[in-house]
Amino acid sequence: MTEDDRHLAPQAEFDGRVARVQRAMAAAGLDALVLTAQDNVAYLTGFDGPTWVNVARPRYCVLAKDGAPVLVVPTTNVPVVRRMTWVQEVRSWVSPNPADDGLSLVAEAVWAVAEPAATVGMEIGPQSRLGMPAGDFLAFRERLAPRRIADADALLREIRKIKTPLEIAAIRQAAAATSRAFARLDAGGDEQAVAGRFRALLFEEGLEDVPYLVAESGLGGYPSLQMAAGGRRLTAGSVLAIDTGARVRGYYCDFNRNFVCGPLPEATRQAHALLWEATEAGIRAAVPGATAAEVWRAMAAVLDAGAAALGARRTQSGRMGHGIGLRLTEPPSIHPEDATVLAPGMVITVEPSLAFEVAAEGGPLTRTLVHEENLVVTEGGPELLSARAPREMTRLE
Amino acid sequence: MTEDDRHLAPQAEFDGRVARVQRAMAAAGLDALVLTAQDNVAYLTGFDGPTWVNVARPRYCVLAKDGAPVLVVPTTNVPVVRRMTWVQEVRSWVSPNPADDGLSLVAEAVWAVAEPAATVGMEIGPQSRLGMPAGDFLAFRERLAPRRIADADALLREIRKIKTPLEIAAIRQAAAATSRAFARLDAGGDEQAVAGRFRALLFEEGLEDVPYLVAESGLGGYPSLQMAAGGRRLTAGSVLAIDTGARVRGYYCDFNRNFVCGPLPEATRQAHALLWEATEAGIRAAVPGATAAEVWRAMAAVLDAGAAALGARRTQSGRMGHGIGLRLTEPPSIHPEDATVLAPGMVITVEPSLAFEVAAEGGPLTRTLVHEENLVVTEGGPELLSARAPREMTRLE
Numbered sequence: 001m002t003e004d005d006r007h008l009a010p011q012a013e014f015d016g017r018v019a020r021v022q023r024a025m026a027a028a029g030l031d032a033l034v035l036t037a038q039d040n041v042a043y044l045t046g047f048d049g050p051t052w053v054n055v056a057r058p059r060y061c062v063l064a065k066d067g068a069p070v071l072v073v074p075t076t077n078v079p080v081v082r083r084m085t086w087v088q089e090v091r092s093w094v095s096p097n098p099a100d101d102g103l104s105l106v107a108e109a110v111w112a113v114a115e116p117a118a119t120v121g122m123e124i125g126p127q128s129r130l131g132m133p134a135g136d137f138l139a140f141r142e143r144l145a146p147r148r149i150a151d152a153d154a155l156l157r158e159i160r161k162i163k164t165p166l167e168i169a170a171i172r173q174a175a176a177a178t179s180r181a182f183a184r185l186d187a188g189g190d191e192q193a194v195a196g197r198f199r200a201l202l203f204e205e206g207l208e209d210v211p212y213l214v215a216e217s218g219l220g221g222y223p224s225l226q227m228a229a230g231g232r233r234l235t236a237g238s239v240l241a242i243d244t245g246a247r248v249r250g251y252y253c254d255f256n257r258n259f260v261c262g263p264l265p266e267a268t269r270q271a272h273a274l275l276w277e278a279t280e281a282g283i284r285a286a287v288p289g290a291t292a293a294e295v296w297r298a299m300a301a302v303l304d305a306g307a308a309a310l311g312a313r314r315t316q317s318g319r320m321g322h323g324i325g326l327r328l329t330e331p332p333s334i335h336p337e338d339a340t341v342l343a344p345g346m347v348i349t350v351e352p353s354l355a356f357e358v359a360a361e362g363g364p365l366t367r368t369l370v371h372e373e374n375l376v377v378t379e380g381g382p383e384l385l386s387a388r389a390p391r392e393m394t395r396l397e
Numbered sequence: 398m399t400e401d402d403r404h405l406a407p408q409a410e411f412d413g414r415v416a417r418v419q420r421a422m423a424a425a426g427l428d429a430l431v432l433t434a435q436d437n438v439a440y441l442t443g444f445d446g447p448t449w450v451n452v453a454r455p456r457y458c459v460l461a462k463d464g465a466p467v468l469v470v471p472t473t474n475v476p477v478v479r480r481m482t483w484v485q486e487v488r489s490w491v492s493p494n495p496a497d498d499g500l501s502l503v504a505e506a507v508w509a510v511a512e513p514a515a516t517v518g519m520e521i522g523p524q525s526r527l528g529m530p531a532g533d534f535l536a537f538r539e540r541l542a543p544r545r546i547a548d549a550d551a552l553l554r555e556i557r558k559i560k561t562p563l564e565i566a567a568i569r570q571a572a573a574a575t576s577r578a579f580a581r582l583d584a585g586g587d588e589q590a591v592a593g594r595f596r597a598l599l600f601e602e603g604l605e606d607v608p609y610l611v612a613e614s615g616l617g618g619y620p621s622l623q624m625a626a627g628g629r630r631l632t633a634g635s636v637l638a639i640d641t642g643a644r645v646r647g648y649y650c651d652f653n654r655n656f657v658c659g660p661l662p663e664a665t666r667q668a669h670a671l672l673w674e675a676t677e678a679g680i681r682a683a684v685p686g687a688t689a690a691e692v693w694r695a696m697a698a699v700l701d702a703g704a705a706a707l708g709a710r711r712t713q714s715g716r717m718g719h720g721i722g723l724r725l726t727e728p729p730s731i732h733p734e735d736a737t738v739l740a741p742g743m744v745i746t747v748e749p750s751l752a753f754e755v756a757a758e759g760g761p762l763t764r765t766l767v768h769e770e771n772l773v774v775t776e777g778g779p780e781l782l783s784a785r786a787p788r789e790m791t792r793l794e
Contacts, residue, residue: 051623053609053642056524056719056726075713079621094715096730098523124531126495127453134521134534135548151532196600203593208625211608212450224476226448228605245450316472318491322453329453333493 008046013166014086017044017159018069024155025065031118032110033063033152034140036131039326040123040156044069046085048250051077057095058132060106064113072105103136107143114147121152127331128153157331161323162345168376170251171324171347172385175374177205178246179387182257185242188234188396191215194259195229195242202246212245212254212328220265220358221367225256236262240396241370245328252324254349255372255386259396268369270310271354272393275371278302279389282321282334282350286375286382292338292348296320299352300336312356315368321351324374346377347385405443410563411483414441414556415466421552422462428515429507430549431537432458433528436723437520437553441466443482445647445723448474454492455529457503461510469502500533504540511544518549524728525550554728558720559742565773567648568721568744569782572771574602575643576784579654582639585631585793588612591656592626592639599643609642609651609725617662617755618764622653633659637793638767642725649721651746652769652783656793665766667707668751669790672768675699676786679718679731679747683772683779689735689745693717696749697733709753712765718748721771743774744782 021044025033035041041061042048052059060072071087074095081090091105114120122137123130128151130137141149163171181204187197195215202210215229216222217240225241234240243256258272278299285298299320307313321334324347332340334350342348351372357364374385418441422430432438438458439445449456457469468484471492478487488502511517519534520527525548527534538546560568578601584594592612599607612626613619614637622638631637640653655669675696682695696717704710718731721744729737731747739745748769754761771782 049623049625050609050611054725055526056724075715076621077623080623083620083624094713096524096715096732101523122531124535126498126530126532127493128530128532129452130527130531133523133525133550134519134527134531135523135525137531138521153530199600200597203596212447214447223480224473226446226474226477227480228446316491318472318493327453328451335493 008084008086009166011086013164014044014046016164018063020159021063021156022065024159025121028121028155029119030121030150030152030155031065032114033121034106034110035061035063035123035152037123037129038131040153042250042326043156043160045071045087047071047081049080049084051080058102058136060102062106062109062113070109072102072109074102101136103140103143107140110144116146119148119150120144121155122149123153124149125151125153160325161331161340162343163325163347163376164345167251167325168345168347170249171253171374171376174207174246174248174251175253175255175385176387177207177248178202178244178253178255180205183387185259185396188261190231190233191217191229191240192231194234194240194396198242202244207246207248209247210244211247213242215240215242217241218367219360219365220268221356221369224368225370234261234396237265239268239369239393243370243372250326252328253374253385254324254328255374256370257389258369258371258393260393261396264393265358267310267356267358268367271312271356271369274303274306274310274312275352275354275369276389276391278352279350279371279373282352283373283375283382283384286342286348286350286377288343288377288379290342292332292334292340292342293336295342295350296334296336299350303352303354307354310356312354315353315355317353320353321349323348342377344377344379347374348377349374405481405483406563408483410561411441411443413561415460417556418460418553419462421556422518425552426516427518427547427549427552428462429511430460430518431503431507432460432520432549434520434526435528437550439647439723440553440557442468442484444468444478446477446481448477455499455533457499459503459506459510467506469499469506471499498533500537500540504537507541513543516545516547517541518552519546520550521546522548522550557722558728558737559740560722560744560773561742564648564722565742565744567646568650568771568773571604571643571645571648572650572652572782573784574604574645575599575641575650575652577602580784582656582793585658587628587630588614588626588637589628591631591637591793595639599641604643604645606644607641608644610639612637612639614638615764616757616762617665618753618766621765622767631658631793634662636665636766636790640767640769647723649725650771650782651721651725652771653767654786655766655768655790657790658793661790662755664707664753664755665764668709668753668766671700671703671707671709672749672751672766673786673788674703675749676747676768676770679749680770680772680779680781683739683745683747683774685739685741685774685776687739689729689731689737689739690733692739692747693731693733696747700749700751704751707753709751712750712752714750717750718746720745739774741774741776744771745774746771
């Protein structure tokens with residue numbers, strides 16, 4: 001690769017992805033796809049990067065039953081597309097153009113490959129997001145009529161559940177670098193100081209992008225684990241969790257670590273030990289042939305067996321893990337009703353959590369603890385990508 | 398504010414925002430709004446932050462003709478909403494739930510405040526994005542029938558064009574801190590080394606989040622200014638541009654700076670001087686009562702008057718600036734057809750660019766140069782928020 005081929009994978013990688021998607025299109029009766037979401041477009045073409053932060057301009061990828069994808073992008077994105085992707089056929093318009101923000105060009109590209117009786121796949125199913133205005137989507141549906149629109153997102157996510165070796169390598173690299181950053185974390189002060197130090201370590205260790213970084217703390221645990229660092233100071237008995245979704249070549253790792261200042265309250269120590277065992281059970285259960293639900297049940301069984309004695313309970317998070325990849329969270333969900341059968345190449349998080357009470361002046365506080373690890377399912381069983389969290393909570397002095 | 402009231406503005410700020418939106422709803426004949434986009438929801442409620450990176454779960458805000466907004470969010474977001482927002486009425490469900498990912502709760506909230514003959518506003522217009530799957534949007538439309546759905550995004554963007562003093566203060570802080578980071582930038586090496594150093598400086602100077610950071614370089618200019626830093630080394634005559642969208646309390650500044658290593662090619666020096674003058678003209682033109690198109694024409698006039706003599710030309714970017722705020726780019730567009738009348742409180746970028754040729758071994762190279770500044774329109778005229786780029790390009794040794 002030259003200095004300009006940023007992120008560009010070998011041609012065989014893209015050929016394989018396109019072939020898998022086109023096989024699935026044939027099976028699903030889809031004659032063409034019109035994709036607008038960053039992750040799906042990047043998967044097929046390599047077109048990724050910071051320009052996607054700007055949503056003033058939509059970007060379209062059209063894929064027919066055979067042949068290579070066509071990109072329809074704003075003129076400003078053409079140089080990026082030429083440098084980041086393998087796509088030859090690039091059409092462009094000067095955007096923003098409220099009167100016709102690319103729709104005519106996209107419709108022409110679809111008409112050329114999809115008969116009136118055709119079905120066109122777009123990202124409309126559960127957990128999808130369209131990278132275009134909803135009004136344009138409604139107008140586009142009418143332009144394509146009598147062609148039918150059906151969901152294409154499930155098809156892409158199904159294929160993307162199984163990562164290629166190149167994708168796994170990127171997530172492995174992200175998780176290893178994030179593990180090194182966690183191992184080096186030593187700062188004290190308030191949440192922001194610690195989170196700031198950790199973010200600096202992430203970049204030092206080679207992460208390219210940190211879209212998700214939350215840090216919460218409290219006596220013996222935290223109220224939730226969803227917010228950016230605040231001004232809360234870490235004092236004796238404070239437990240701080242940092243959770244990050246950090247990327248290498250566009251691929252996320254996603255896990256957290258817990259830290260304690262001074263003495264660990266006993267309720268927290270016990271909850272932490274139980275969570276560590278539940279995580280262990282989740283990792284062990286992630287073997288080819290097991291379902292996502294079985295991984296969930298393996299963790300739930302450990303938690304439910306031990307929680308009552310601690311006055312603790314599973315949190316109502318809806319799931320205890322999920323796939324990762326070009327998105328921070330992807331299918332499957334580690335959820336009691338997700339029947340996805342794990343297969344080699346799937347990369348998932350296991351993420352049990354507990355709620356419990358910690359004694360404090362003024363009465364007990366409700367606290368949460370979360371553990372999360374990343375693993376890839378292999379023929380030989382689960383392979384951890386994050387460096388396993390220590391059995392005893394790490395001290396931050 | 399306590400250590401936990403992260404980003405929460407005074408109640409009067411939210412009351413003012415809601416009152417302005419409800420007045421506009423009355424004028425537009427909208428009986429209720431259902432909002433799903435991070436920026437709009439954050440504007441009315443304060444609900445912002447890293448959790449929005451996870452798009453597996455949608456979040457809804459319902460606003461009636463009067464009264465306070467209602468938030469309908471996944472259970473996992475409830476603690477965040479309690480700590481970050483002023484909203485009392487919070488309804489939640491365990492998500493992801495493909496069978497009903499919040500839609501029933503949202504429909505009930507709308508039914509309670511919107512008669513069958515009502516019109517419900519959603520984010521469907523130009524440059525909008527829905528924070529929910531398109532399939533759910535289609536199903537939701539049917540659930541609300543016979544209520545009509547109309548665009549609400551234009552209404553919100555119209556109000557949000559005029560920033561409040563609190564919003565301007567956040568952008569001013571972001572732009573000032575980013576200016577200090579640019580002033581301290583001294584690293585050499587390759588694009589990634591310089592961009593990495595700059596990112597570290599941004600956080601040191603107090604930026605909270607850097608969603609957008611691009612860095613491109615080349616002999617005498619760059620091929621575009623859209624890509625993350627690559628491995629290109631800076632050598633004699635290299636011109637590097639860094640452009641960043643960096644946030645404080647959720648608000649973006651957005652501007653770039655140009656740096657040269659060693660001697661500046663003459664063609665670049667002349668193009669840079671012309672761009673500096675064009676930027677100056679754009680800033681001067683940003684007075685109350687002028688239109689966005691007039692600001693564009695002020696810059697285009699300078700560029701067109703000087704470009705031919707340099708063998709240069711305006712780039713086909715479609716616009717030369719835009720609004721900034723909770724989104725990296727907001728209306729208005731500094732575009733020849735944008736008739737928006739500038740008014741005090743608008744915060745915009747002016748962003749002229751030129752394409753030209755630079756002599757090189759092997760033949761001339763087509764290069765781009767971009768200048769960008771941020772300003773707020775005040776009664777007294779434009780007030781720069783970014784520290785004005787120096788007239789002579791900064792040397793990076």
